[in-house]
Amino acid sequence: MTTTLQETVAYYNNLDPETEKRVDALLAQMTLVEKIGQLVQLNPFAPFDPDDYEAKKREAEEAGAPFEYEPRLRDDMEDLLRGGRIGSFLNVMTPKVINHCQRIAVEESRLGIPLLVGADVIHGYRTIFPIPLAEASTWNPDLLERASRVAAEEASAAGVDWIFAPMVDVSRDPRWGRIAEGAGEDPFLGMAMARARVRGFQTTGLTSGRNVAACPKHYVGYGAAEGGRDYNTVDFSERTLRDVYLPPFKAAFESGAGAVMSSFNELGGLPVTANPSILRTILRDEWQWPGVVLSDYDAVRELIPHGVAANLREAARLSILAGLDIEMVSTAYHDHLADLVTAGEVPEALVDEAVRRVLRLKFRLGLFERPYTDESLHDAVILQPAFRELALETARESMVLLQNEDNILPLSPDVRLTVIGPLADNRADMLGCWSLHNHPEDVETVLEGLSAYLPGDTWSYQPGCPIRDDRTDGSGIETDIPAAVAATREADVVLLVLGESADMSGEGHSRTTLGLPGRQQELVDAIAETGKPMVCVLMSGRPLVIPRLAAQVKGLLVAWHAGIRAGRAVADLLFGAANPSGRLTASWPRSEGQIPVYYAHKSTGRPAAESGTRQFAEAFKSVYMDEPNSPLFPFGYGLSYTTFTYANLQIAESMLGPDDTLRVSVTITNSGDRAGAEVVQLYVRDLVACVTRPVRELKGFQKIWLQPGEQRTVSFEVPVRDLGFSGLDMQYTVEPGDFKLWVGPNAVDGLEGAFRVCEA
Numbered sequence: 001m002t003t004t005l006q007e008t009v010a011y012y013n014n015l016d017p018e019t020e021k022r023v024d025a026l027l028a029q030m031t032l033v034e035k036i037g038q039l040v041q042l043n044p045f046a047p048f049d050p051d052d053y054e055a056k057k058r059e060a061e062e063a064g065a066p067f068e069y070e071p072r073l074r075d076d077m078e079d080l081l082r083g084g085r086i087g088s089f090l091n092v093m094t095p096k097v098i099n100h101c102q103r104i105a106v107e108e109s110r111l112g113i114p115l116l117v118g119a120d121v122i123h124g125y126r127t128i129f130p131i132p133l134a135e136a137s138t139w140n141p142d143l144l145e146r147a148s149r150v151a152a153e154e155a156s157a158a159g160v161d162w163i164f165a166p167m168v169d170v171s172r173d174p175r176w177g178r179i180a181e182g183a184g185e186d187p188f189l190g191m192a193m194a195r196a197r198v199r200g201f202q203t204t205g206l207t208s209g210r211n212v213a214a215c216p217k218h219y220v221g222y223g224a225a226e227g228g229r230d231y232n233t234v235d236f237s238e239r240t241l242r243d244v245y246l247p248p249f250k251a252a253f254e255s256g257a258g259a260v261m262s263s264f265n266e267l268g269g270l271p272v273t274a275n276p277s278i279l280r281t282i283l284r285d286e287w288q289w290p291g292v293v294l295s296d297y298d299a300v301r302e303l304i305p306h307g308v309a310a311n312l313r314e315a316a317r318l319s320i321l322a323g324l325d326i327e328m329v330s331t332a333y334h335d336h337l338a339d340l341v342t343a344g345e346v347p348e349a350l351v352d353e354a355v356r357r358v359l360r361l362k363f364r365l366g367l368f369e370r371p372y373t374d375e376s377l378h379d380a381v382i383l384q385p386a387f388r389e390l391a392l393e394t395a396r397e398s399m400v401l402l403q404n405e406d407n408i409l410p411l412s413p414d415v416r417l418t419v420i421g422p423l424a425d426n427r428a429d430m431l432g433c434w435s436l437h438n439h440p441e442d443v444e445t446v447l448e449g450l451s452a453y454l455p456g457d458t459w460s461y462q463p464g465c466p467i468r469d470d471r472t473d474g475s476g477i478e479t480d481i482p483a484a485v486a487a488t489r490e491a492d493v494v495l496l497v498l499g500e501s502a503d504m505s506g507e508g509h510s511r512t513t514l515g516l517p518g519r520q521q522e523l524v525d526a527i528a529e530t531g532k533p534m535v536c537v538l539m540s541g542r543p544l545v546i547p548r549l550a551a552q553v554k555g556l557l558v559a560w561h562a563g564i565r566a567g568r569a570v571a572d573l574l575f576g577a578a579n580p581s582g583r584l585t586a587s588w589p590r591s592e593g594q595i596p597v598y599y600a601h602k603s604t605g606r607p608a609a610e611s612g613t614r615q616f617a618e619a620f621k622s623v624y625m626d627e628p629n630s631p632l633f634p635f636g637y638g639l640s641y642t643t644f645t646y647a648n649l650q651i652a653e654s655m656l657g658p659d660d661t662l663r664v665s666v667t668i669t670n671s672g673d674r675a676g677a678e679v680v681q682l683y684v685r686d687l688v689a690c691v692t693r694p695v696r697e698l699k700g701f702q703k704i705w706l707q708p709g710e711q712r713t714v715s716f717e718v719p720v721r722d723l724g725f726s727g728l729d730m731q732y733t734v735e736p737g738d739f740k741l742w743v744g745p746n747a748v749d750g751l752e753g754a755f756r757v758c759e760a
């Protein structure tokens with residue numbers, strides 16, 4: 001394991017001497033006010049004005065012109081730009097506005113420093129891909145890299161040069177709405193996905209001729225909010241920080257991410273925004289990382305309600321001293337930093353260091369050479385057929401088949417189908433929780449997808465009920481369960497399309513009950529009475545708690561919120577034109593009371609029996625009285641329309657030194673009659689160490705495609721130095737001793753082996 005990033009120097013982290021010279025020369029000319037300007041990030045628009053909106057809409061209608069609302073700039077914006085008092089924007093995606101403001105910054109401010117335009121492009125810009133949790137469920141980093149590349153192409157054509165992604169927060173709590181935005185519960189998988197996304201965003205050669213920088217977030221611990229309530233307190237050990245929550249950030253930096261967004265949460269009593277051990281000691285002293293630290297939205301001001309700053313001035317002082325470079329949206333730096341420097345409370349050298357990092361990023365992005373966006377590019381670049389095709393491929397690979405009793409799937413084309421459920425004829429919710437620039441008309445619904453396979457007279461549709469309750473849902477769907485039941489009369493199979501709306505996950509959208517919302521379970525219960533076989537396509541932004549539903553349906557396909565090609569992807573999978581290959585990246589609990597439930601838990605001094613636990617059967621063990629410890633569906637789990645067998649587990653050397661590489665192979669056979677993909681997963685357990693270790697940890701995975709009857713030997717190579725953890729002294733260590741390993745299809749099954757790590 002590398003200890004500094006210098007060994008893996010990548011573009012934005014490479015302290016290129018030419019760039020450094022330019023940074024020094026520019027810095028030398030800057031006044032304190034101009035320096036601070038580089039540390040200020042604002043949204044340039046005036047607050048939304050509904051009257052202005054309506055008036056412009058009317059104007060467009062009267063002129064018969066298409067309506068695209070352009071918000072008004074803040075009254076003071078142009079002066080701020082001229083005065084060099086703003087360094088970057090967030091979430092402005094109209095090339096015209098960007099160019100207008102950029103022109104003022106470049107041509108009318110004293111030093112002509114270009115603006116950096118940042119934006120939330122979380123799962124696509126206009127070509128909306130599945131939500132990130134779904135994308136991670138592909139277990140296909142190459143696909144994520146290509147999807148991120150498409151997002152960067154489109155965003156950069158719109159004038160964006162800084163993408164506030166990837167979100168690399170590990171989360172083990174599905175109540176937390178933002179679990180939708182990350183890669184799930186596991187740091188190793190999170191590292192793989194973080195690398196893929198950073199590579200995808202940052203590879204140069206975009207159509208716009210400009211580059212895009214990634215911004216992994218939210219550094220750090222945000223996914224561990226108490227009770228899964230967004231923005232809530234986080235308090236875990238330094239060991240957990242280092243072994244679980246930091247690794248995906250480090251992976252993103254090692255792949256060249258030149259910026260990071262700090263998180264809203266406090267950690268052990270100190271909000272990250274003002275936390276020097278997080279922002280300075282780890283990033284700068286330990287990792288020698290030279291990139292930019294950006295606050296989250298308004299987070300500097302939020303030090304006041306957190307209760308660590310009495311006012312904005314104090315908030316500014318604490319943040320800059322802690323190592324926060326750019327303040328997003330609140331104006332503590334803008335209002336108070338100059339005064340703090342003049343009063344000697346903040347050394348100017350600290351401000352210089354922060355500005356240096358910002359300028360370095362601007363130079364490396366080529367903004368001084370190419371500050372403007374080609375306004376004609378946007379329409380030509382977005383939604384290209386190849387992008388839509390990739391969105392389809394990603395959607396198909398992201399969906400997870402959890403049940404397939406009696407091989408009810410794939411459906412035969414002559415099936416008589418009744419489709420029931422509020423999400424079957426829905427566009428908006430396919431777009432997921434974080435797609436700022438989406439257009440619902442780009443989306444294919446499930447009904448549209450199905451119509452590619454079914455002639456018009458062999459199926460019918462009834463929504464049954466809205467997603468949420470009748471009053472707040474806003475879809476216009478009225479509950480009519482009897483009509484839904486009646487519609488199933490002629491059906492061979494009932495296809496339920498159920499789940500959450502997009503706005504039930506994402507930022508600020510946490511839930512305490514994770515079953516089917518609204519009256520959907522009641523709808524399923526009524527249809528179950530008919531005795532017709534049911535298949536459910538389940539859409540959500542998180543793992544749901546669905547033991548009842550799972551017991552009722554024969555087929556269960558988790559489709560998440562799958563983006564613009566959701567409908568077609570669902571249909572391709574249901575009819576077998578594609579074979580499901582997604583695997584869960586977060587455990588699905590049996591009940592909310594089990595949360596957090598994750599595969600890499602510790603053993604405890606009183607572990608449950610491996611065979612699982614029955615109610616009351618294991619007194620004084622670490623179990624529940626009313627529920628097994630295991631989740632309903634474990635991490636890594638997912639079915640296919642074919643079957644795979646695992647055989648011949650080989651461990652090349654079972655005695656290894658600390659500098660050796662663990663070499664493991666296994667033979668996988670497609671033992672069914674369809675082509676399909678298997679995700680082969682390697683887990684290890686360090687049996688005895690100076691501190692407790694997880695019962696299993698993912699250390700490798702490979703997704704392979706096999707024809708029926710085809711056999712392949714899959715090999716893993718894991719450097720022994722990657723099997724370590726934070727020891728008693730908190731230093732990364734690999735201890736000699738015995739390990740178990742498993743190679744299998746998920747976190748609970750697999751062939752088992754053993755090896756030993758010896759002293760050097």
Ligand code: NOJ
Pocket residue numbers: 090091120164217218296297507
């Ligand atoms: C708050 C969110 O936490 C963050 O992910 C996002 O990038 C910013 N808002 C900017 O929109």
